[in-house]
Amino acid sequence: MPSIATCRDALELAVRAPSVHNTQPWRWRVQPGLVELFADFGRQVTATDPKARALVVSCGAALHHLEVAFAMLGWQAHIDRMPDPDRPDHLATVRCTPRPPSDLDIRLAAAIHLRQSDRRRYPGRPVPARELRAVSRCASRFGAAARHVPERMLPQLAAPMRRAAARHATDTRYLTELAQWSGCHGGPTGVPARNAPAARSSDELPVRVFAEAELAEYTDEPDSAHWLVVCTPNDNQLSQLGAGQATSAMLLQATYLGLATSLQSEPLGMFDLREQIRTTVLQECAYPHVMIRVGVMPPAAAPLESTPRRPLGEIID
Template sequence: MPCATPDREITDTALGLAVRAPSVHNTQPWRWRPTATGIQLLADTGRQLTVTDPYQRSLVVSCGAALHHMRAALGALGWASVVDYCPDPRDPDHLATIHTTRRPPGDAQIDLAAAILLRRTDRRHYLPRPVPARHLRSLAAQVSACGAAVRQVPETLLPRLAAPMRHVVAAHAADQRYQEEIARWSGHHRISDGVPSRNAPAARPAGEIPVRAFADPTLLDPVDQPDAAQWLVVGTTRDDRRAQLRAGEATSALLLTATGLGLATSVQTEPLGVLDTRQEIRTGLLHDCAYPQSMVRVGWSSRTAAPLADTPRRPIGEVLEV
């Protein structure tokens, strides 16, 4: 089938869905450049979190999630896609180029794109209701299709997850540079990026597995019992930029599939930005067979929980290079 490129209207519509992808601190560290031969994805390194993400790993994983969102949106709009990953060794910020051909969408493509509009990051507690094994198998299949693997953390191994997370939370609490970075990227003042107060609940009680705390949290948490989330670790056998992009795609596929199944989700990456704690998770949970790239909480939100507000997004004009 001959290569073709979508017009500006289709591209803008797809971008409107792609920019809803999750990213570390909602930094949205991507730029898009349509060309005559494909749609290029570039890292916006000026939005790097230098303390939280000193090696740009989470930045690249975030861009991978946006890449998957973009492909899902194009698929629903009648454009199949293939990706050329890291196509220019001389330009490490050129992460991928999407090549498209016309193809009528099927139900799966439409459902996946519809989940983009429904997905929210829910950092609140989840109910003590088990996630069916068939749902977990569906999530694992989507991750595998993107070239990554996922490990469900069984209850007996949760201490191996909790320990490094507590270590890094304590270290960050005493790190003034980290606290200043969190304050810049969260709170009441965020209007086009970052994590607004309305999307952040209060810090977890002592004894629970901690999750990243943001400035000035105001989101009410209706669940008054310990968190019953399932924890999933997404990993790759390599740790280069291509692998990190693929992990971002896999994380996006997991989140959208979970949303379609009615599950609540929240990506957690705080301990993965520190070499020692990331290695501790790699050894303790992945047995040194894969590199952890993201961690996802999955579960059921309370029926009495208030609907989550959209997190803000940058205007298309800020991320599109014409």
Template sequence: MIDRSALAQAFETAVGMAARAPSIHNTQPWRWRLDDDVINLFADPERHLPAADPDSRGLVMSCGAALHHLRVALAVLGWRSQVKYLPDAADPNHLAAVTVTPHPPEQGEIELAAAIVHRQSDRRRFGPRLVTQSHLRRMSAVAPHFGAAARQVPASLRGALAQASHRAADRHALDPRYQSEMARWSGRHGSPDGVPAASAPPARTADEIMLRTFASPELSDVDTEADSSEWLVICTPADDRRAHLRAGEAASALLLTASSLTLSSCLQSEPLAMPDLAAAIRTEVLQDAAYPQAMVRVGWAAAGAAPLPLTPRRPADDVIDVS
């Protein structure tokens, strides 16, 4: 028998922790509802970014990341969860139904829950310290639990990511719809959503692999003699809504694992929203064996890098629907 009062308390706390999940342009495009003893996750189409994310892949992946954060939070609060994906064929925005049973947390779940508090997207240059293969294997190992894979991109194949990232940036620079959307969702001050100006460094067009450029960047970058970033591509055998949702879970697990190892990280998805560039990465990096869903950059923060400002999130009340 589920103690519904205890579950309701855990639900609200877990939704607050799930809000720390990364999302495209920090749109936080999710809604939650507790129906008896089932937690339901819905995509919020009003927060869709049609220029940056035309097929809603980024929106659904964002919800997948929040779903994984929620499950980690529930676990540390004493609840084991099971997920039914896309439970309502008549409602494509109903992404998941989560059922729970009481269960004490395991050590790994406690470590991931602690990482939720510390993980932030670091878009600055990283330092020269190398990321070990042991760390890369630990991060990659979490993806198969979600029907995905995380493939390290060796230096010999990074040219494909570099070309795709620069082409995407060039196209977006000439796209007034994208620029207008970016101006609305970044360069913000004091907002609970969107990308704060204080979290974005100036564009680095000379970088081999470009990161997305945000409006009105105010974050100071760091001077470093070398940036030893590593890149991984999260990929799935299919390219449908379920695959996007599960890729978001894998991305969350990978990023939290990186944070637990004290590594810095950030997601890059800009070229993957363009079918021809995503297809090029699929062929040149993944040998047509899987579909790329997200690019992940990991590394060690540069010496002297200041702590990142905390990126605001919407309060739980703003994303919970009352049944």
């Protein structure tokens, strides 16, 4: 069995996973050979994520990061999702058996360190279709799918995104919450001001606007990002957890391929706008959980600073 020290090493990588507003809404319990994941509903951003859907998706991303970390350290993770019906906060139990790491295991673990949420415009070359397919295929292992939104359908995705931004612009409760969790300087949680660009009203698909944005755009060219919608056939907590695992797998694959990514979920916290995306973009065949922007940033673009994380001592029982 992996030692507690090995489990802690794996968790150091797992907590690099993205989370809504970088709230890091997870807690972990560690024993020799056993790691348990719990949702920390006390960190729910209720104005942004009223159903805690994005919170569970965030935990799913951390769960997949943990699996990748264990694989790099020579252990195969066996995950029991939602093991206790009486505890909705107990999301997963992870046990391990020895398995030598492959080259891909090592490269995906390296991608955890390299991945960043780059919210700037992507002005680079179009992403080859084979690379988009490689990223999208990662979702199927977790009971999810990734719908690539073709250019002709982008207006159908843009409409609810613009409506969400317009509602939030006058929602005092949302703006107060956003100010608490963004525009941050030096803290271990929240979206750093240095990693958030200003509003881009000219973009067809607007990204979420964070407080005190300080990140300069690389270019004034139109954004050439591709959009992937991560979705599942059901809409329960297990599906949300799987959507998070799928999102992590897609982000790491994209990073491995040298692509830039960022997550978007602003309209998905509003019932009617989420339903609009389900009806128009997904043809009522699945439920959307998160949207991923994928593109290419030129090597000359200024690198982003790492987003901070809470120390393990605060999140391990």
